[in-house]
Amino acid sequence: MSNITAAVIANRNKKHFLGVPAPLGYVAGVGRGATGFTTRSDIGPARDANDVSDDRHAPPATKRKKKDEEEEEDEDLNDSNYDEFSGYSGSLFSKDPYDKDDEEADAIYDSIDKRMDEKRKEYRDRRLREDLERYRQERPKIQQQFSDLKRSLASVTSEEWSTIPEVGDSRNRKQRNPRAEKFTPLPDSLISRNLGGESSSTLDPSSGLASMVPGVATPGMLTPTGDLDLRKIGQARNTLMNVKLSQVSDSVTGQTVVDPKGYLTDLQSMIPTYGGDINDIKKARLLLKSVRETNPNHPPAWIASARLEEVTGKVQMARNLIMRGCEMNIQSEDLWLEAARLQPPDTAKAVIAQAARHIPTSVRIWIKAADLESETKAKRRVFRKALEHIPNSVRLWKAAVELENPDDARILLSRAVECCNTSVELWLALARLETYENARKVLNKARENIPTDRQIWTTAAKLEEANGNIHMVEKIIDRSLTSLTVNGVEINRDQWFQEAIEAEKSGAVNCCQSIVKAVIGIGVEEEDRKQTWIDDAEFCAKENAFECARAVYAHALQIFPSKKSIWLRAAYFEKNHGTRESLEALLQRAVAHCPKSEILWLMGAKSKWMAGDVPAARGILSLAFQANPNSEDIWLAAVKLESENSEYERARRLLAKARGSAPTPRVMMKSARLEWALEKFDEALRLLEEAVEVFPDFPKLWMMKGQIEEQQRRTDDAAATYTLGLKKCPTSIPLWILSANLEERKGVLTKARSILERGRLRNPKVAVLWLEAIRVELRAGLKEIASTMMARALQECPNAGELWAEAIFMETKPQRKTKSVDALKKCEHDPHVLLAVSKLFWSEHKFSKCRDWFNRTVKIDPDLGDAWAYFYKFELLHGTEAQQQEVLDRCISAEPTHGESWCRVSKNIQNWQFKTPEVLRAVVRELSIPI
Known part of the structure; x- marks a missing residue:
């Protein structure tokens, strides 16, 4: 009993963890701060990967169990083993039988997969190849990078192999980058103390230490x-x-x-002549040396090497290199010429003489030898020596002839044409130096030797013309075309026209006309003749070959005598480039062939009138009346002729006849205007009232009537006239502006705005109406309203130059340049914008730019009178007298008729007799300097 009790008590006192293995990761005393560690005994002995497992002696059942566990654990989790329905564990129906239906379904699915795969296979393959090629280009293999160098190793000689330096140990930095030895001079005290224990203060100069002491060679020491x-x-x-x-x-x-x-000067003298990278020079020098050594018979390598040294400032080295190249390549004229260039003048002569001995047939070497001579006599001697070796060189003959006087040159050329009988230049040069008879013989011989050259024939024609045989010129040209055609030469119109132009420039007028007449119809289709000949005439006029152009027009008028357009072009050509007599003669023939052409009659009458021959002008106009009895232009020209010459009664009678026979709106207007100019206001108003009843849709009649009433201070009648005129002619922009200006002068600003607003509604996108409305606000001092209206106007009319020109000067001075840039972007070629930019430069005192922009403006639109007026005022203030006269002449020639300020002066009835110079000066007086 006592034993049992003792056992129970012992079991009760026994700890539950005794004999139990420690948990994983347990470290004793970790709570007290202890640190754990692992030894070999804890994990067992080390084992190789190929060692036999410890369970080789295990029972079979255990082995099978362990194998099943490993198979279960080693389940294949690859994506290719994944099934959409059953996952990685195998097919859901793997235990079911695989019947014929399954096989057919698999076959269908396989065919679909195959077809889908082949659908874009070619594209994928091509894309793959391109990507692969691009990848290989961007990242080539080492063997590809050095493949060309490997191939070139086959040509390396044994001597080159032996001269390859040793690489050494690449890890040794000192061996890879050897440094020069350093010598440090010893101090005097150390040398004196260690000279064999003697207290000597001298040193034997023959000792090796003496080389370290500076000044050792000085005798005084x-x-x-x-x-x-x-x-x-x-x-x-x-x-x-x-x-x-x-x-x-x-x-x-x-x-x-x-x-x-002096310091900076010394520094400047130290700057090398070549500013490139020294490493580049070294690389180039090495490459060129390699080329020279590989192929010493390649002259460009020697030339490149010499020029490299010349660029780097080593001229003597360049000379040595080029001379070595000449020794290696004696027959290379490029090397000899380069050597002569690099050498000083005296040495160059010797070099080029040596070159001439080695290459006596080189033309370039002989010419270089002549250039090196300073005296003409020595040059002649060189050329004659050269011609002994190369008698068939045209270049040498020409150079030799240029140095001779005319007599000796003729002798030389006689010999030259024998040696070079196919040189046209030598034949022609000889013909120029010979007399007339001998020149004809020379040219005949030249034609025999060179039957296919046209210059010989044209020279013969010029020769005959120069000696007064005009009748022979046309024959020679005709025979030349026949002969050249027989010898198989194609007749090129452009080349022959160029010959005609050259003939005219040399003064052979008949020759050039004969050439034009002979070749003008060659190769031209019948339906294209008119336009082609007009183009030919314009081309000749551009080349300043006016006689050739006259010949073209003459031939064209001979073929087409009834073509008014050709007569007009010929008349304008004579007006611009001919004389008054030639123009009148041409117009006389023109009206004979085209009597119904009114403009030809008027041009003839104006020419007579400008020449001061008023009776002849009247006679031409009377003939024009007979040919064109009811022509309005001829009636008005006759009236203008009489009124300009103060024959007012004759002008009235002519106008009365014109109103009876040809009652047109212009005739009625001119009749009223003549009465208005002569201050017959009642008669003028009567004529205008009759005119507006017959021609109510002619706005100028209403404008004249209102202006006369304004001049008579009948503002209400004038307002009524303008109102009635606007009902009849709502599209007349000047009539809207006259009506608004009248209300503005009366002080009724709201009515003026209303009129302009109605005008813009009836005539949308008309820049002039917007401009007038803006100016009404500016004149009233309402700049903000004007700016708002300008913005609306530019939205409606973005390409209106008048608006942009006004907008530039509405801005403040700092913003004008920006506005002008915007204007030029929108209206690059608008004359109003160009004129505004010119005025802007004027206000900034940039006179040179201002003059250039004025020239651009009048060139783009020579009919703009305001541009001419500002240009002339600018030259009056800042130009010379010659520049002022030039602008005035150009303005008179252009005869401008448009422009706001220009029309205000020219259409003023008080200035009705002003000519262009008077109008220009009057406009200049009214203009203000831009600020």
Whole structure:
């Protein structure tokens, strides 16, 4: 009993963890701060990967169990083993039989997959190949990068192999980058203390240490025994240091006394002649050396090497290289010429003489030899020597002839044409130096030797014309075309026209006309003749070949005598480039062939009138009346002729006849205007009232009537006239503006705005109406309203130059340039914008630019009178008299008729007799300088 009790008590006192393995990761005393560690005994002995497992002696059942567990644990979790329905555990129906239907379904699915795969296979393959090629280009293999170098190793000689330097140990930095040896001079005290224990102050110059001492060769530093006196060396060194210090510093203040100018000059002298990278020069030098050594018979390599040294400033090395190249390539004229160029003049002569001995048939070498000679006599001698070796060189003959006087040149050319009988230039040069008879013989021989050249024939024609045989010129040209055609030469119109132009420039007028007449119809289709000949005439006029153009027009008028357009072009050509007599003669022939062409009659009458021959002008107009009895233009021209010459009664009678025979609106207007100009207001108003009843839709009649009433201070009648006129002619912009201006002058600003608003509604997108409305606000001092209206106007008319020109000067001065840039972007070629930019430059005092922009403006639109007026005013203030006269002449020639300020002066009835110069000066007086 006691034993049992003792056992129970012992079991009760026994700890539950005794004999139980410790939990995983347990460390004893970790709560007290202890640190655990693992030993080999804790994990067992080490085992190789190929060692036999410990369970090789285990029972079979245990092995099978363990194998099944491993198979279960080693389940294949690859994506290819994944099934959409059953996951990684195998097919859901793997235990079911695989029948024929399953096989057929699998076959169908396989075919679909195959077809889908082949659908874009070609594209994928091509894309893959491209990506692969691009990848290989961007990241080539090492063997691909050095494949060309490997192939070139086959040509390396044994000598080159032996000269390849040893690489050495690449890890040794000192071996890879060897440094030059350094020698440090010893101090005097150390040398004197260690000379064999003797207290000597001298040093044997033959000793190796003497080379370290500067100034060893100085005789004053040697002792009587021939030894080196070290004390004197030290003294000399101290003296030298003092001299240097005294040069760079002041002995009193210590400030620098270096001359800055001299210092900079010294620095500039140290700048190398070549500013490139030195490494590039070294690489180029090595490459060229390799080329020279590989192929020493390649002249460009020697030339490139010499020029490289020349660029880097080593001229002597360049000369040595090029001379070595000449030795290696004796027959290369490029090398000899380069050598002559690099050598000084005296040496160059010797070099080129040596070249001439080696290559006596080189034309370039002989010409270079002549260029090196300074005296003409020596040059002649060189050329004659050259012609002995190369008698068939045209270049040498020409150069030799140029140095001779005419007599000797003729002798030389006689020999030259024998040696070079196919050179046209030599034949023609000889013909020019010969007399008339001999020149004909020379040209005949030239034609025999060169039957296919046209210049010989044209020269013969010029020769005959120069000697007065005009009748032979046309024959020679005709025979030339026949002969050249027989010899198989194609007749090119453009080339022959160029020959005609050259003939005219040389003064052979008949020759050029004969050429034009002979070739003008060659190769031209019948239906294209008119336009082609007009183009030919314009081309000749552009080339300043006016006689050729006249010949073209003459031939065209001969073929088409009834074409008014050709007569007009010919007349304008004579007006611009001919004389008054030639123009009148042409117009006389023109009206004979085209009597119904009114403009030809008017041009003839105006020419007579401008020449001051008023009776002849009247006679032409009377003939024009007979040919065109009811022509309005001829009636008005006759009236203008009489009124301009103060024959007012004759003008009235003509107008009365015109109203009876040809009552047109213009005739009625001119009749009223003549009475208005002569201050016959009642008669003018009577004529206008009759006119507006017959021609109510002619706005100028209403405008004239309202202006006359305004002049008579009948503003209400004028307003009524304008109102009635606007009902009849609502599209007349000047009539809307006249009506608004009248209300503005009366002080009724709201009515003026209303009229302009109605005008814009009836005529949308008309910039002039917007401009007038803006100016009404500006004149009233309402700049903000004007700016708002300008913005609306530019939205409606974005390409209106008048608005942009006004907008530029509505801005403040700093913003005008920006506005002008915007205007030029929108209206690059608008004359109003260009004129505004010109005025802007004028206000900024940029006179040169201002003149250029004025020229651009009048060139784009020569009919804009305001541009001419501003240009002329600018030249009056800032130009010379020649520039002022030039602008005035150009304006008179252009005869402008448009422009706001120009029309205000020219259409003023008080200035009705003003000519262009008077109108220009009157407009200039009214213009203000832009600010």
